[in-house]
Amino acid sequence: MYHYKFVMLLQKKKIKRPFMFGRIVHEIIEAEIEGQDWEEVLAKIELDNKKLFRREIEMYGNIIDDIRDIMKDYFRFWEGSFKPMKHDGRRSEFEFRIELDDGLWFTGRIDTVGKAKGMRWLVEHKTFNRMPSEDDRWRSVQGVVYFRALEEMGFPSIDGVMWDYVSSKPLNVPGELTKTGKVSQARIDSTPARIKRWLKEEGLKKGDHQKLLDDAEANLRNRFIRVFSPVKRRVVDNLWDNFVESAREIQEFHGKKSQQNIGRHCTWCDYQLLCKAEATGADVDWIIEREYQAEDTSHKRDEGRDEE
Numbered sequence: 001m002y003h004y005k006f007v008m009l010l011q012k013k014k015i016k017r018p019f020m021f022g023r024i025v026h027e028i029i030e031a032e033i034e035g036q037d038w039e040e041v042l043a044k045i046e047l048d049n050k051k052l053f054r055r056e057i058e059m060y061g062n063i064i065d066d067i068r069d070i071m072k073d074y075f076r077f078w079e080g081s082f083k084p085m086k087h088d089g090r091r092s093e094f095e096f097r098i099e100l101d102d103g104l105w106f107t108g109r110i111d112t113v114g115k116a117k118g119m120r121w122l123v124e125h126k127t128f129n130r131m132p133s134e135d136d137r138w139r140s141v142q143g144v145v146y147f148r149a150l151e152e153m154g155f156p157s158i159d160g161v162m163w164d165y166v167s168s169k170p171l172n173v174p175g176e177l178t179k180t181g182k183v184s185q186a187r188i189d190s191t192p193a194r195i196k197r198w199l200k201e202e203g204l205k206k207g208d209h210q211k212l213l214d215d216a217e218a219n220l221r222n223r224f225i226r227v228f229s230p231v232k233r234r235v236v237d238n239l240w241d242n243f244v245e246s247a248r249e250i251q252e253f254h255g256k257k258s259q260q261n262i263g264r265h266c267t268w269c270d271y272q273l274l275c276k277a278e279a280t281g282a283d284v285d286w287i288i289e290r291e292y293q294a295e296d297t298s299h300k301r302d303e304g305r306d307e308e
Contacts, residue, residue, distance in 0.1 A: 003258035
């Protein structure tokens with residue numbers, strides 16, 4: 001993946017729905033934290049990507065409607081439970097650039113930092129189709145190494161990571177009972193905002209379908225989940241040392257090594273098609289032309305040379 005992404009500079013032409021969903025949700029949460037109207041931001045995203053969403057309707061579905069209904073209830077559900085901290089005039093998306101070694105830089109962007117439950121947390125907003133497990137969280141190097149970035153940026157002591165999960169599953173609406181023609185009252189994976197909009201579109205009264213609304217309200221705890229993970233200093237130091245060692249190897253072998261490490265992790269990799277083509281002797285160049293495009297990162301490389 002590293003070779004395809006950072007040496008050949010390839011990226012998928014079509015972004016998968018979960019990644020598109022996550023990207024938009026990040027922008028919306030950022031807008032809300034910074035005091036902007038998140039619905040206006042969403043409307044602009046929809047306008048800017050109108051052709052894309054229409055062309056890829058089978059891939060994305062009604063992604064804008066889903067996000068609008070989900071985030072209405074997300075902000076209501078968590079209202080007042082978290083207070084973001086300010087840094088350099090901002091409350092979110094803190095960019096950093098730290099020199100690890102001569103000519104070796106660690107860059108990134110932290111979602112936000114703030115207070116909840118009387119403690120300070122590094123916050124990672126994550127969207128999910130399958131809820132990550134505790135095993136997934138303890139293996140996440142990202143949260144740990146960002147602690148070092150926060151120290152370099154002058155933040156006060158941080159107690160741990162707040163994993164802020166938002167379900168990306170498409171929302172459902174009630175079905176119709178074939179025998180009676182009435183609306184089914186069976187539990188479905190939805191939110192109150194979607195049920196209310198559906199009732200309005202169908203010309204139905206909320207009072208006649210209170211059970212649907214109550215079930216959707218109770219379902220929010222399955223769609224919006226926050227996990228607080230305290231981090232010990234020893235863990236930070238150990239993972240940081242391993243992180244820096246890996247970074248030095250990347251710097252040393254950039255463009256020189258491109259071994260395939262095929263395994264279960266390949267299922268979520270954007271470059272699985274290329275590895276499979278190479279392994280089976282298929283036409284790799286044709287797949288690249290059809291499925292991928294080259295990312296222009298000349299400005300990033302120029303910045304790196306300037307620093308070296």
